[in-house]
Every structure is written in structure tokens, then in C-alpha cells.
Amino acid sequence: MPNARGKRRRFGSVRRLPSGRFQARYPGPDGQLRNADKTFPTQRDAEVWLVRKEAEIVEGRWQDPHEEIAFGEYATAWLKERGYAATTRERNESALRLHILPAFDRSPISKITTPHVRQWRAALLDKGIGETTVVKAYQILRAIMNTAVDDGLIQRNPCRVKGAGAAKTAERPYLTVPEVYRLADKVPACFRVLVLLAAFTGLRFGELAALQRHDVDLERRTISVRRAQAETRAEGLVIKTPKSNAGIRSVAFPASLVEELTTHLDLYAEPGRNGLVFVGQRGGRLRRNNFRRVWLPALRAAGLSDVHFHDLRHTGNTLAATGGATTRELMHRMGHSSVRAALIYQHLVNGRDHAIADHVDEQIRQAKRGRGKLSGT
Template sequence: MMPKRRFGRVRALPSGRFQARYPGPDGIDRPAPYTFASKKDAEKWLVLKEAEITEGRWTDPDAGKVRFETFAQDWVNERAGLRPRTVQLYKGLLRLHLLPTFADKTIAEINVGGVRKWRTRLLDAGTGPVTVAKAYRLLKAILNTAVDDGLIPRNPCRIKGAGKEESPERPVLTLAQVFALADAIAPRFRALVLLAVFSSLRWGELVALRRRHLDTATGTIRVEVTAVEIGRGGLVLGPPKSDAGKRVVTVPAMLFPELRAHLATYAQKGDEGLIFVGPKGAMLRRGNFAKIWKQATEDAKIQGFHFHDLRHTGNHLASQSGASLRELMARMGHASTRAALIYQHRTAERDRAIAQEIGKLAQRELRRGRPGKKKIAKGSGTQRARKIE
């Protein structure tokens, strides 16, 4: 007579397969999620399930039956301290890229293969790699919380490198192009273009600037507020997204006359007056500015150049001036070194100049010669080889 199992039980089914059942820590008798080809396989599964319970790794298989759409929307709403733009981004990624595939699935039904197929379909459909990476990171973060809540035992988002953004290198203007663009744009926005480059401020920081933030005697700007556009025309004013974003930036003295002329002609009055406003005196909006910007870039013959690329250009100029990593971080308003390090890589032009200087040093050494050393024959390697022959 076979000894009775200490944990769980196995029974043969009419189909010839075997079913395993076990008592969960909650006292409920549960079946395995699938059947087995042999009794031995079913018994092995019960051994592993018992170890899972003993080690505290067991999760209630019914807990993961919550719909992904419900869990994901609650996840966004319960994130304390998210900035409006971030909330808008998450909701957009959910609506456009996650819910069409996962909305009606339960958390427990989302598996590694399903995540892989979802990501492949997005890329094959032409969704930008950066957007796909953002959507994948959001899915992974939501399911990490599901793991922490005990709804699923493991996160199915396990595609190596899938959440990494590989953004294409944005163009950098020459100084001649910067001034050509400033000349091409409507006069009331000339100072906006120049300040975006020479202060490295973001769009939201620039449009939120008030007179009290700018000292035209010293050329310093206090960045304390940023404007964030959300939804359809919604606008939220608040502090920068990190403490590092609150900073004082100095602009070159050559810009002082431009700023004074702009304040006298276009800015709102009083200390609280906005420095940059539209033709009707209201705060600038991206949507209203887009047509003006497009026309200016076309007139300056630099189509495809984004307004944010002005900040990118300014950061490169700061790096080329010899700014240290910490100085770049402070000027850019970044708390981490990652973004600042981008601007410390050497440009191709500078690298060629260095190579040329190294070559000149080597040539001078060869021409001078050294005691006890035979001078290297002039001419190419091929010519010297022919002389030997």
C-alpha cells in the first residue's frame, strides 16, 4: 500500500492526465492551474508548491484576477506627488498603448510572452522606439506594484533593455545660425530665442519668467517657477520638478541690451509682469507659438529644428567653454550627472583638432631626430620599401 501524501493529493482524470490539489495558507483547497501528463509530474509540482508556502513566497492565485485597466488607473491616481505633465504622460500611454492590449486581461493573465508580443506589435506598427520604451517602463512599474501587493509572484516584464530610450542625437546650431534664427523670428520673440540658448532654460521656465526674476544689471535669472500645459489648453504654474531646477543662471553681457530693449517694448508692466507674452498680452502657449516658430525656422533655413534644441545648443556651448560637470548640472537644473555627461563628450571637430595637434608634435619630433637613433626616411611606407628593394 502506497503511503498517503503528506501535502496535497493527486488524482487521475478520465482523460488520462493527472490533477494536483493543495490546501492554501488561507485554508481553501485549490487545484493546480493546469493538469499533468504523469502522476510523478503532479507530485513534483506539489513539492514545489509546499516549499513556496513554507518560504512565504505563495501568492493567492485569485488575487491577480483584478482587471488590468482598473488596477492601472488606480495606480496612476494613487501616485502621490506626480507632476501634472507626468500624469498626462501616463494617462496618454495607458490610453494609446497599454489598454488596447491589456485592458480586459487580469493582472495574473499578463505573461512574459504576451508582453513580448505587445512590444513587437507596437514597434512593427511604427510606434517610435522612445514611446515604446516609455510605455514598457510604465507597464513594468505598474506590475512591480502588483508584485509588491501580492497579486502576482513575479513581474512578466523581463525584456532586457526594453525600457531604455535611444533618442536620436538632436542638432546643434552654430552661433551664426542662432543669430540668423533670432533675426528671422518676429521681433517680440527675438530675446526669447537668444535667452533660450544663452541661459539653457526650458520652454516652461522661459514663459513663466517675470520681471522680478531678471536682473539686467548683472545678467542673472532666478528660476523659481515653470509653466506646464496639460490637456486641452490647461496651464499649471508651479515650482521646477526638482530642487536642482531652482537655480540662478547668468547670461553673457552681450545679451543685456537685447533684454533691456525687450523689457521696454514687449514685457508686461510691474515686478509680476511676464517677460514673454503673445501679441495680445497673454502667456505664451506652445500651440499658438508653433506656427510662428515653424515660419522662423523655414526663413532661417533650419527646418526640423525644435525649440528645445535651443537649450541643447546652449548646453553644448557651456560644455565647450570648459564648464565642469557640476557647473553644467547647476546651469541645466539637473540633479543627476547623466544628462550633463552627454554634453561633455568631445565633438568630432574638436577631436580632429586634437588629432592634428598630436600629429604636429610627432612630426616635429621626427624632424628633430634623437641621438643614437636613425632618422626615419622621408616619403610614404611604400616609397621606403621600394628603396630597400
């Protein structure tokens, strides 16, 4: 069809509708003619759209608009393609299966709209699903839809509910040093150093459970984190490398722990260079569920409540921040490649910000005293 300039288009055609808008039509790879899914205010807009559609076909990115892709099929394939660690994969698969697919499984991915997402989220909260769980499900749905945008299946991510991707979680408890020792006194002797190291180095439970004798350097007072233990329903105990390069690190521990750690290695650790530093009370691998049986009674005996083992890591990171650790130093100790978590701990220590303000205030007072001397007042 000749266009307004009298030239025949090489690909597709454009015609003016009675409404005054323009319609684009093009041949798919199968030769079948298809109309654009929308009309255009100008002929130029329609022609630009045809150029882009031709590029999709040439580059192999074209999707037949009549072959709608079901969300469930796409989401399942999406999860399989992610390079998640075992525990993260299991957690995300559970959120997808329990909270997302029941609502969107058979829905064409291109038909899911922001109102649909908003209604789905509200329904989960109305059912009494915890806010943290709903936030996680929303984050996964948003990530899937972001990939759908990248794949050219949709033009815009429908997950645009303000604030839905951020959990408003209560701040976890921070244990003082005396509280840490009080708790360490109440656990069985074989776990005393486990508690102290968690609190004063910020290592995770899985990192501590996977430590071997050769990872501990008593002379240099360092622990090398090279692997971590994960516990999954499908695969059981899994020993893996940290999920990022930042997780492989060497962390210094306080000199006060050298003697206790030496005693622990002599009495409770497995023998040999590759022997585990921490084992269960019956000699097997240390597991979260088994440790919980001694953790809860120890909390009660120490007069503490609502404290998770992971809160010891919170204590260690906060102590490091109060000691003046920089963002980069905190990231190293925590095993994070992102500055986000490190900045949280630096923000907690706002007393240092007051110290800076006090220093500035002292400079102001000195300047005022100097002005008073110059003016003779």
C-alpha cells in the first residue's frame, strides 16, 4: 500500500481509519497478516511501530499475539533458570507455589494488570498471611514480571503497588556483651564458643556449622569462611560455597576468645585437619532443629526472650559499627557484596553522628572565644 508520500512500504502497510487514527498491518513469519494491537494518532507513529515489529521478527524476538503465554508456565521456567542457592530456591519455590500460582497460574501473562496485583496482595493480607511472607511473594512476582518485560512479552511491569515490596519488620533485639556471656553460660559447654563467635564475629549459623579445624588460625586470630551448611527439605544437609564471592572471607576474632577457642578445639571439635569445629551433642553434624532444643531452655535460664540465634549476628555487626568500622569493613565482616546492609548498621550507631556534631560545636565555641578576645569583650 502506498503511503502518504506516494511510496510503497517494504514491510507491512498503514491505513487511515474513519476515526482519523491509523492502523498498521504486517505479515508474521508464517505469512499470515496481523493487525497491530493498537491504533496510532499519526501515520508516522504507525510506520515506526512497523519498523520495530520487523526488527523483532528478524532478531527472533517476535511473539505471536494469538499465542498467549500462561503465567504459571512462564514462572516455573523462570524459577528453574535462576542460579539460586538451595535454601533460597526452596524458599522462593514455596512462595510461588503457595501464594502466587493459585491466583495467576492460568492467566495469560500479558493480561495481568496492576489492579489484579493489588487485589491479589490485599486478598493474601485479608487471609491473615504474614506481611513478611506477602512482601516476599510480591518481590518474586515483580522479578518474574521484570523478566517478562525484558523478554518483550509485556510492555510494562504491573507490579506497581506503592510500598508493597518493602516489609515493615520490627527491629531485632541487640544483646549487650554481658547478656551474650550470660547466654553462653547457659548453653551446654560444647556450644559456648559457638555463641561467643556468633556474637563477636557476626558469622552465620550455617558458616559456623561448616567450619573445619584448618579454618581457624589461633595465632593470627582469624577464621576463614570458605563454605556454609544449608538445610533443605528436598536435599537435606548441603555443604556449599557462599552465594557470592564476598561470602568467602577471613574474619578476625577478639583476643579474649583465643583461650576458650583453644580449649574447645581440644575437647569438642572433630580430630584431623578437616575435622568439624562444631558438632551436635551426639557427635553428628550440627543442625538448626537440634540446636534449638538447647537454645530455648538457655534463653529462659538467662532471662532472655524472643531472641533468635541470628540476632547474635546482629549484635556482632552492631558492635563492629560502634567500634568505628567503615562501610567497606562492615561489608567484609558480614560477607555482603552490597552496601545496603552495612549502611543499616552504620545508621543504627547515630551516636557517632552526634560526636561529629559535638566536634563541630567545639570548633564554633573556640571561634567565638577567639572573636571575644579580638573585640576585647
